[in-house]
Amino acid sequence: MDLLTRIIKQQKAYFLEGKTQSYHFRIQQLKKLKEIVRYYEKDIIKALYLDLNKAEFEAYATEVGIFYKELNYTIRHLGKWMSRKKKPTPIVHQPACSYVYQEPYGLVLIIAPWNYPFLLALQPLVGALAAGNCVTIKPSEYAPATAKIIEKIVLDCFDSSYVQTILGDANISKQLTHENFDYIFFTGSTQVGRHVMRAAANTLTPVTLELGGKSPCIVDHTANLKLAAKRIVWGKFVNAGQTCIAPDYILVEKHVKKELMYYMQKYIQQMYGHKPCNNEQYPKIIHQNHFDRLEQLLEKSKIYYGGRSNKSCLKIEPTIIDQPDENSSVMQEEIFGPILPVIAYSSLKEVVHSLNNKPKPLACYIFSENKQNVNKLIHDLHFGGGVINDTMIHIANHHLPFGGIGDSGMGSYHGKTSFETFSHEKSILKKANWLDLPFRYAPYKLPLKLLRHLMG
Secondary structure, eight states: OOHHHHHHHHHHHHHHTTGGGSHHHHHHHHHHHHHHHHHTHHHHHHHHHHHHOOOHHHHIIIIIHHHHHHHHHHHHHHHHHHSOEEEOOOGGGOSEEEEEEEEEOSEEEEEOOSSSTTHHHHHHHHHHHHTTOEEEEEOOTTSHHHHHHHHHHHHHHSOTTTEEEOOOOHHHHHHHHTSOOSEEEEESOHHHHHHHHHHHHHTTOOEEEEOOOOOEEEEOTTSOHHHHHHHHHHHHHGGGGOOTTSOOEEEEEGGGHHHHHHHHHHHHHHHHOSOGGGOTTSOOOSSHHHHHHHHHHHHTSOEEEOOOEETTTTEEOOEEEESOOTTSHHHHSOOOSSEEEEEEESOHHHHHHHHTTSOOOSEEEEEOSOHHHHHHHHHHOOOSEEEESSSSGGGGOTTSOEEOOGGGEEOEESTHHHHHHTEEEEEEEEEOSSOOOGGGSSSOOSOHHHHHHHHO
């Protein structure tokens, strides 16, 4: 019996013991997870620095801090989420009462990416454990320091038959998706997401796919251009642009384009200095292949600002590209790096037509003071989620479900939605025995007219 099959068998046996069903057990495990993460917090931040050169502030703000907020919110509300929910019962079924119970799926597989390697492994873990599942986590091999600290946290915190970490390359991930899990939660590229869904289909395993895409940022002439530029620069270049919901490109009303670009250049210099590649707080590109791909995107582009790189430390400075061709690689691929194309538009009708003929993105950002324009874009465009007059911050609101649509994913999580994602809604109707109306049984004697009235 190979390792993966043995892990599945052990977790199946553990789950069937019923330990994970109780509120007491789940809350105890979540509190223990918080305690162990606190203990390893400095090591986590160090690992994120080693893997991505993240500064301590950025590591805490974009990964560790968000994890704590999610965990604390779940601990506070888990009892209410777990309680059975009474539902109405139609008159034709009376006397009876109806309920929905939340039950765990069983064995959950979480495949995490490298760009936020701690958060995107541990945040879905919180939801899966809150829902009462056993979990196998596959961290990304491209963030090895973080993968090892996740393995340590799991070993120190949980019984190995309850939560397990599997380290390895893409072949291990592929093998895992072919195992008999009860639920798969995958975060990564659209291309790999298709393979995961194909594998899951063979065992009819439900999946959540958190993917990506080219998330647009739309700026009209009514926007506060100075503040818009500041918030766009922050959202785009945090983690060196290696964020699935980062603004991928800007569509700006043509007569304010120059002013917006001027302010963006100003804020890049203000946030990262005139030589960002020498800035110790500026993150690096994850590995050489990704660095080379981003360099190729720059080769045929008209660079307005930036464009320099340092191969020895895998850094590419924040770069603004002016008016790229629609068919260029930078406009056809998800950039996933510190490169920001800026394109002028003439009318919102043109923007809506263009975007609705592209794959649906994970996020969309709208900068405008015109309520009519904002409402039009919200209702006419299709995307996973977004922000008005800022970028990315919706991901840190655990009251909002987070997820994609179409090519950018399926399913959602965060906060209560995470608990619901990893739970099966079991419907129960309890029928009373003190009355048994005969009209439903053959031979049928109830007038059809009366039946139509009862069933509406």
